[in-house]
Amino acid sequence: GQNIDQPTEMTATEGAIVQINCTYQTSGFNGLFWYQQHAGEAPTFLSYNVLDGLEEKGRFSSFLSRSKGYSYLLLKELQMKDSASYLCAVSLYNQGGKLIFGQGTELSVKP
Amino acid sequence: EAQVTQNPRYLITVTGKKLTVTCSQNMNHEYMSWYRQDPGLGLRQIYYSMNVEVTDKGDVPEGYKVSRKEKRNFPLILESPSPNQTSLYFCASSSRGTVMSPLHFGNGTRLTVT
Numbered sequence: 397g398q399n400i401d402q403p404t405e406m407t408a409t410e411g412a413i414v415q416i417n418c419t420y421q422t423s424g425f426n427g428l429f430w431y432q433q434h435a436g437e438a439p440t441f442l443s444y445n446v447l448d449g450l451e452e453k454g455r456f457s458s459f460l461s462r463s464k465g466y467s468y469l470l471l472k473e474l475q476m477k478d479s480a481s482y483l484c485a486v487s488l489y490n491q492g493g494k495l496i497f498g499q500g501t502e503l504s505v506k507p
Numbered sequence: 508e509a510q511v512t513q514n515p516r517y518l519i520t521v522t523g524k525k526l527t528v529t530c531s532q533n534m535n536h537e538y539m540s541w542y543r544q545d546p547g548l549g550l551r552q553i554y555y556s557m558n559v560e561v562t563d564k565g566d567v568p569e570g571y572k573v574s575r576k577e578k579r580n581f582p583l584i585l586e587s588p589s590p591n592q593t594s595l596y597f598c599a600s601s602s603r604g605t606v607m608s609p610l611h612f613g614n615g616t617r618l619t620v621t
Contacts, residue, residue, distance in 0.1 A: 426605070426606050427605075427606060427607060429609060429610075431610075437614070437615075438597060438612035438613060438614050438615055439550070439597070439610075439612050440612070441609035441610065441611075444607065444609060446607065483549065483550065485550075487604075487605040487606055488605075493538065493540065493555040493556075493557050493563055493604055493605060494552065494555070494565065494605065495540070495552060495605040495610070496552070496566075497542075497549045497550040497551070498549055499547060499548060499549035500549050
């Protein structure tokens with residue numbers, strides 16, 4: 397079976413750094429996506445990792461370890477507008493159309 | 508403007524009354540997919556299409572149908588809706604499946620079946 401785990405909720409302070417973890421056990425792996433979803437809105441793409449290591453994009457970075465089935469999203473200099481749900485999703489190998497999502501991590505940023 | 512358009516945004520219906528949720532994209536994307544989102548369960552894939560006339564089941568296809576007669580459109584059909592299909596539905600598209608190609612999502616359709 398396919399399984400993706402993320403913490404359900406996290407709280408952090410404005411200006412701080414927060415790390416959102418994602419572990420996965422899937423039958424095959426093609427890459428891992430992170431999406432951001434504000435309440436009542438559609439998910440929007442943040443990052444994509446296919447090789448081990450860190451991908452940096454401004455205040456957001458994403459890390460992948462394929463051997464450990466592990467990824468994290470790092471958000472720096474947190475802003476109130478970063479309060480949202482963060483979704484980890486795995487693209488399955490040899491199934492170019494299947495994308496499995498974790499249940500999402502609800503991040504609350506407090507002043 | 509590049510976008511995925513879903514209609515309607517909100518829909519309330521009764522058990523057994525057939526309905527269609529439309530989805531259209533203007534980015535010439537080959538891949539399109541439908542998801543439902545429920546509290547505590549995240550986004551679950553219903554059906555996807557790698558190209559015109561090619562559709563495949565996702566993880567929760569029961570009770571749904573799709574068609575892909577044209578590249579831009581991918582309607583979701585509920586032949587006989589039931590209350591357990593009450594959910595938030597998202598259509599999405601990408602240029603090349605789910606490999607290296609991020610999804611562009613529509614704004615969602617909130618469906619209530621009574």
